[in-house]
Amino acid sequence: MKHVLSNRLIWPALVLVALLLANLAFNHSFFNIRLQNGNLFGPLVDILRNAAPVVLVALGMTLVIATRGIDLSVGAVAAISGSWASMHIISSGDPSSVRVVLTAVGVALLMALVAGAWNGFLVSVLGIQPIVATLVLMTAGRGLAQIITSEKILYPDNSPAYKLIGGGYLLAVPFSILLAGIIFGLTAILTRRTALGTLIEAVGVNPEASRLAGIRSRSIIWIVYLFAGLLAGLAGLMLTSNSTSADPNSIGLFIELDAILAVVIGGTSLAGGRFSLAGTLIGAFIIEAMNTFVIQAISARATDVFKACVVIAVMILQSPQARAMVTGAFRGRKRAVVVPAGSVVSPGSAAISAPAPATPDTADGHTAATSDSILTKSSGTTS
Amino acid sequence: MLSNTQSYADSPDGTGDRPVATPIVEMSGISISFPGVKALQNVAFRLFPGEVHSLMGENGAGKSTLIKALTGVYTIDSGSIRVAGNDVLFSGPGEAQNAGIATVYQEVNLVTNLTVAENIMLGREPRRFGMIDWRAMRKHSRKVLADLNLDIDPGSLLESHSIAVQQLVAIARAVDINAQVLVLDEPTSSLDAREVGELFTIIRKIRDSGVAILFVSHFLDQVYEISDRLTVLRNGELVSEHLVHDLPRIDLISKMIGKDLAALDELEEGTKREATERVSGGAFLHAEGVGKTGSIKPYDLEIHPGEVVGLAGLLGSGRTELARLLYGADKNDSGAITIKGEPVKLRSPRIALDNKIAFASEDRKAEGLIGDLTVRANIVLAMQSERGWLRQIPRKQQDELAEKYIKALDIRPTNPEALVRNLSGGNQQKVLLARWLITEPKLLILDEPTRGIDIGAKAQIQKLVASLSDEGMAVVYISAELEEVLRLSHRIGIMRDRVKIAEIVNQGVTVNDIMETIAAEAGQPA
Ligand SMILES: Nc1ncnc2c1ncn2[C@@H]1O[C@H](COP(=O)(O)OP(=O)(O)OP(=O)(O)O)[C@@H](O)[C@H]1O
Ligand SMILES: [Mg+2]
Numbered sequence: 023m024k025h026v027l028s029n030r031l032i033w034p035a036l037v038l039v040a041l042l043l044a045n046l047a048f049n050h051s052f053f054n055i056r057l058q059n060g061n062l063f064g065p066l067v068d069i070l071r072n073a074a075p076v077v078l079v080a081l082g083m084t085l086v087i088a089t090r091g092i093d094l095s096v097g098a099v100a101a102i103s104g105s106w107a108s109m110h111i112i113s114s115g116d117p118s119s120v121r122v123v124l125t126a127v128g129v130a131l132l133m134a135l136v137a138g139a140w141n142g143f144l145v146s147v148l149g150i151q152p153i154v155a156t157l158v159l160m161t162a163g164r165g166l167a168q169i170i171t172s173e174k175i176l177y178p179d180n181s182p183a184y185k186l187i188g189g190g191y192l193l194a195v196p197f198s199i200l201l202a203g204i205i206f207g208l209t210a211i212l213t214r215r216t217a218l219g220t221l222i223e224a225v226g227v228n229p230e231a232s233r234l235a236g237i238r239s240r241s242i243i244w245i246v247y248l249f250a251g252l253l254a255g256l257a258g259l260m261l262t263s264n265s266t267s268a269d270p271n272s273i274g275l276f277i278e279l280d281a282i283l284a285v286v287i288g289g290t291s292l293a294g295g296r297f298s299l300a301g302t303l304i305g306a307f308i309i310e311a312m313n314t315f316v317i318q319a320i321s322a323r324a325t326d327v328f329k330a331c332v333v334i335a336v337m338i339l340q341s342p343q344a345r346a347m348v349t350g351a352f353r354g355r356k357r358a359v360v361v362p363a364g365s366v367v368s369p370g371s372a373a374i375s376a377p378a379p380a381t382p383d384t385a386d387g388h389t390a391a392t393s394d395s396i397l398t399k400s401s402g403t404t405s
Numbered sequence: 406m407l408s409n410t411q412s413y414a415d416s417p418d419g420t421g422d423r424p425v426a427t428p429i430v431e432m433s434g435i436s437i438s439f440p441g442v443k444a445l446q447n448v449a450f451r452l453f454p455g456e457v458h459s460l461m462g463e464n465g466a467g468k469s470t471l472i473k474a475l476t477g478v479y480t481i482d483s484g485s486i487r488v489a490g491n492d493v494l495f496s497g498p499g500e501a502q503n504a505g506i507a508t509v510y511q512e513v514n515l516v517t518n519l520t521v522a523e524n525i526m527l528g529r530e531p532r533r534f535g536m537i538d539w540r541a542m543r544k545h546s547r548k549v550l551a552d553l554n555l556d557i558d559p560g561s562l563l564e565s566h567s568i569a570v571q572q573l574v575a576i577a578r579a580v581d582i583n584a585q586v587l588v589l590d591e592p593t594s595s596l597d598a599r600e601v602g603e604l605f606t607i608i609r610k611i612r613d614s615g616v617a618i619l620f621v622s623h624f625l626d627q628v629y630e631i632s633d634r635l636t637v638l639r640n641g642e643l644v645s646e647h648l649v650h651d652l653p654r655i656d657l658i659s660k661m662i663g664k665d666l667a668a669l670d671e672l673e674e675g676t677k678r679e680a681t682e683r684v685s686g687g688a689f690l691h692a693e694g695v696g697k698t699g700s701i702k703p704y705d706l707e708i709h710p711g712e713v714v715g716l717a718g719l720l721g722s723g724r725t726e727l728a729r730l731l732y733g734a735d736k737n738d739s740g741a742i743t744i745k746g747e748p749v750k751l752r753s754p755r756i757a758l759d760n761k762i763a764f765a766s767e768d769r770k771a772e773g774l775i776g777d778l779t780v781r782a783n784i785v786l787a788m789q790s791e792r793g794w795l796r797q798i799p800r801k802q803q804d805e806l807a808e809k810y811i812k813a814l815d816i817r818p819t820n821p822e823a824l825v826r827n828l829s830g831g832n833q834q835k836v837l838l839a840r841w842l843i844t845e846p847k848l849l850i851l852d853e854p855t856r857g858i859d860i861g862a863k864a865q866i867q868k869l870v871a872s873l874s875d876e877g878m879a880v881v882y883i884s885a886e887l888e889e890v891l892r893l894s895h896r897i898g899i900m901r902d903r904v905k906i907a908e909i910v911n912q913g914v915t916v917n918d919i920m921e922t923i924a925a926e927a928g929q930p931a
Contacts, residue, residue, distance in 0.1 A: 215797065216794055216795050216796075216797050217789045217792075217793075217794045217795075217796075217797040217798070218794045218795075220778065220782055220786075220789065221789070221790065221794050223775070223777070223778060224775045224778060224782075224786060227775045227776060227777045227778065228771075228774075228775050228776070230771060230772055231766075231771070231772050231773055231774060231775055232775065232786075233734075233753075233754055234732075234734055234754050234764065234766060234772050234773070235754070235775075235786045235787045235790055235840070236754050236755045236757075236758035236787050236790040236791060237755075237786075237790040238755055238790070242794070295777045296777055296778075
């Protein structure tokens with residue numbers, strides 16, 4: 023029990039299960055999956071499919087956030103890549119040609135990489151704050167996408183090869199789900215089978231100590247922005263291929279916020295450091311399951327408000343202060359009970375009464391700790 | 406197992422000159438456990454007004470944890486705490502401070518991007534018409550610092566100062582709070598003899614005014630000089646409490662380590678060095694006129710394989726600055742460095758690492774360890790970055806390396822998957838050393854490597870450095886403890902005011918000789 027509760031993924035996972043059950047309460051066939059024309063269909067499949075682009079963007083975002091950065095430009099990058107690919111396919115004579123589609127995809131992804139390289143350059147070489155650096159492309163990117171498409175609204179829907187990316191099936195499973203799954207696996211291998219994950223975490227926790235340990239933090243940071251750009255580009259392709267319109271103004275609009283949310287819900291701290299890809303995956307599913315629930319149970323208009331509520335709930339569950347308050351409540355109770363000195367305390371209560379592991383800042387003990395500003399400021403520089 | 410007889414020394418009533426009183430702090434039956442670690446088990450502790458009470462024990466014995474239990478940083482699993490006769494259970498350090506307990510924690514935790522004055526007055530800012538009165542703040546801070554005989558500009562940013570100065574600022578802050586209880590967890594770990602002297606003068610002054618002082622240090626000389634009483638912990642358990650003049654050092658040490666002294670003596674023996682100059686063959690590194698404006702004046706230095714070059718000097722004399730240039734942590738703007746006769750530009754730590762140079766910073770928290778990563782990850786970090794991120798050190802090899810060094814340096818707890826930030830201060834220091842040792846450097850730069858390390862482990866580390874140099878490693882050794890520098894070095898560079906003023910071969914040199922050199926040079930215009 024102690025072990026399970028100390029696992030950081032447990033809370034997001036419980037929230038996801040709760041959301042799925044809530045969905046089931048409104049739609050009794052929610053868990054049904056049926057085979058139609060040899061392909062899988064059902065609400066759960068829809069959730070997975072809708073989550074796929076967010077998963078992609080959020081995976082890139084996870085690594086960026088782990089280095090203490092943030093990438094606000096992912097939505098714009100998705101728009102650039104998606105609209106350029108659509109544009110290229112439509113304006114080529116033969117939209118159904120696989121070669122045309124492959125070229126479109128290849129060039130679009132290259133553009134996304136260039137965008138990522140630009141962000142990485144601003145952050146790692148020029149040392150600009152990530153939020154400012156990526157704001158540049160966030161605003162300029164959509165403008166760029168409009169210039170590319172000459173502000174036309176695009177309909178790339180007579181290209182089966184392109185359609186496959188976001189709307190097609192392979193081996194009975196939606197292709198986008200497979201793609202997101204593969205990318206998830208590759209990201210896990212890239213970060214955990216190489217030393218990249220550890221080095222990213224080191225740079226995120228303590229940049230100066232990392233530098234003195236000989237880590238080339240500049241290239242590490244560059245890599246994560248490149249990666250985030252590439253995945254945003256892929257998400258852009260997925261989004262445009264799955265819709266009937268590709269308006270550069272709406273492709274991937276606010277997807278950066280969903281991605282950041284997924285990352286944070288998944289337990290990766292915005293202060294950088296340790297990250298969890300599985301947590302991000304769960305986070306993305308939570309967002310989709312929530313959207314589905316709100317649309318059927320309340321109304322589409324309430325989505326944002328509801329989303330905010332779930333976010334607050336998850337944040338509170340993860341906040342060290344809130345946990346300390348829970349701990350305090352338990353301690354209050356413990357004080358009332360007479361605990362014989364030296365008696366063995368049950369493992370459960372020991373886990374609760376030792377807040378230290380989850381709270382690096384409070385555990386270190388501040389000389390003053392009289393104001394909150396100490397916590398926030400020092401965590402920015404010394405944690 | 407320890408015996409359950411917790412022998413209490415006579416209460417101060419018997420000591421005569423101290424005021425008769427009841428304890429201001431009384432802790433009993435304190436137990437705290439963390440996942441997998443019983444940090445404290447049924448520990449009792451008491452502190453009287455007007456005494457300096459030292460808390461003694463090896464690294465990881467539970468000293469800092471007992472302090473944090475008192476000040477409410479940690480929640481106790483069981484036991485009771487009485488302060489001034491009332492049962493208390495502080496929910497955080499702020500509460501403890503309000504109740505009259507001022508604390509300097511082992512890992513100095515001030516706000517580095519604020520000024521010295523702001524740090525001293527944080528949370529207690531003088532106000533005028535509801536607004537912070539900056540002038541009064543600076544004026545008061547200057548006075549506080551002057552009382553400690555410190556020459557620090559209150560308007561300077563804290564981060565621009567060395568760890569030693571930051572430690573002094575934390576002490577100044579705590580002293581200024583005018584509490585009934587002053588807790589100092591290893592306040593002297595990076596201070597020179599002079600600052601220690603100043604600190605002790607202040608401690609005596611406030612002790613005589615009736616303040617109770619809890620003091621932690623691994624320097625036995627300091628403990629015997631300043632304290633009236635001491636409490637010994639071992640492995641999270643109380644061993645005993647004594648009046649200092651009743652307990653010979655030898656007995657204290659054996660109480661702390663739980664064995665007799667033979668083992669320690671053997672270690673000490675091993676580090677006695679022959680001060681033969683090892684200049685046969687070419688130098689490993691040669692620095693000529695290397696300096697950095699505003700940081701350190703150009704200096705020359707030659708280090709040969711197998712040679713230990715010690716750096717001696719007072720606080721702020723430029724020892725760390727010199728070392729950082731040799732590692733590329735800072736870039737020199739004058740002079741040139743050659744390694745084995747080849748000119749190299751040490752533009753970054755990475756380039757130094759590729760040239761087989763290693764540097765263990767004195768500031769393990771800000772510049773050394775990655776607190777949120779495991780002991781294993783921290784130990785292999787430099788080796789990993791040397792290999793590049795694509796070639797991960799196989800997990801099995803990581804485990805073997807971690808295990809080997811956990812054993813060699815006696816890092817506790819022995820679990821390689823423990824998060825470094827949960828280790829005791831001394832054990833963290835050992836992890837940092839392990840990281841650099843496994844890179845098998847040709848030149849190892851150690852800046853205060855024994856900071857916060859207990860006496861047993863200190864002797865062990867000194868012995869290790871000696872044997873590494875015997876095997877051909879070049880070492881630059883910086884320590885505020887001159888005896889340590891003298892014991893290990895073949896040659897000693899003496900620094901003052903960011904200038905290397907002399908270099909001597911360590912033959913028949915004494916601490917006094919070095920102090921005199923520093924003082925004599927100070928008299929003449931450099
Ligand atoms: N937050 C924590 N989480 C887990 N274990 C901890 C935590 N804090 C301390 N410990 C463990 O408790 C034990 C006692 O640590 P403590 O810091 O009190 O030692 P110490 O006597 O101050 O040692 P040092 O001389 O090295 O400073 C150690 O084994 C340490 O690893
Ligand atoms: Mg300690």
